[in-house]
Amino acid sequence: MNKNSVYKLSYGLFVLTASEGDKDNGCIINTCAQVTSDPMQLAITVNKANLTHDMIKNTGVFNVSVIDNTAPFELFKHFGFRSGRDSMKFGTADSYRFAPKYADNGVLYVSAYANAFMSGKVVKEIDLGTHTMFIAEMTDGDILSDKPSMTYEYYHANVKQKPAAPKKSGWVCRICGYIYEGDVLPEDFVCPICKHGAEDFDKLG
Numbered sequence: 001m002n003k004n005s006v007y008k009l010s011y012g013l014f015v016l017t018a019s020e021g022d023k024d025n026g027c028i029i030n031t032c033a034q035v036t037s038d039p040m041q042l043a044i045t046v047n048k049a050n051l052t053h054d055m056i057k058n059t060g061v062f063n064v065s066v067i068d069n070t071a072p073f074e075l076f077k078h079f080g081f082r083s084g085r086d087s088m089k090f091g092t093a094d095s096y097r098f099a100p101k102y103a104d105n106g107v108l109y110v111s112a113y114a115n116a117f118m119s120g121k122v123v124k125e126i127d128l129g130t131h132t133m134f135i136a137e138m139t140d141g142d143i144l145s146d147k148p149s150m151t152y153e154y155y156h157a158n159v160k161q162k163p164a165a166p167k168k169s170g171w172v173c174r175i176c177g178y179i180y181e182g183d184v185l186p187e188d189f190v191c192p193i194c195k196h197g198a199e200d201f202d203k204l205g
C-alpha cells in the first residue's frame with residue numbers, strides 16, 4: 001500500500017472556532033465538507049488533543065472560516081501550531097490582524113484571509129479514535145470575499161516555510177517546513193514549531 005496516495009486528495013484549509021464560558025479559541029483543520037443540502041449539513045473532523053475539540057463537544061456550536069490563498073504563514077502559526085490550553089488565540093493585540101467577529105451564535109470567527117464563514121450546530125458525533133467527526137446543521141454563513149480558497153496543496157507549495165538547503169543530512173517537517181539536521185530522526189521526535197511527530201517528517205536529499 002502506498003500511503004502517499006492520500007496526498008492526492010484535495011483539501012481546503014479552515015479556521016475552526018468555538019467559545020465556552022469567557023474563552024474564545026480556534027484551530028486549523030483541513031477536513032470540512034458539506035455532506036447534505038436538505039437540511040444543509042457540514043462534517044468537520046477535529047483532533048481530540050485540541051482545546052477547540054473539547055469546547056465544541058461541550059457547547060455543540062462552532063464556526064468555520066474558509067481560508068483564502070492570500071493567508072500568510074503567521075495565520076497557521078497563530079491558530080495551528082500551538083494550543084489554546086496555554087496561549088490566547090483571541091483578545092490579544094496580535095489576534096486583531098485576523099479580524100475576529102462574532103456570528104449570531106455568539107462564537108467568534110476569523111474574517112481576515114477568509115472568503116466565507118459558516119456556523120454549525122452539532123447533531124451527531126462519531127468517535128474516530130484520535131479525532132471526533134462532528135456532523136452539524138448549518139445555521140448561518142456568509143461570503144466574505146471573492147478570493148480563491150486555499151487548498152492544502154497550495155499551502156504546501158507556497159505558504160509553509162521553504163526548507164533551506166541543509167549543511168548536512170536532515171529531515172523536513174511535511175506540515176510546517178521545519179528542518180531537523182542529522183542522519184537519524186529520533187522516533188519520539190516532536191516538531192518544535194507545529195508539534196507533529198516523526199511520522200510527518202521526510203528525509204532530505
Ligand code: FE
Nearest residue numbers: 173176191194
Ligand atoms: Fe512542523
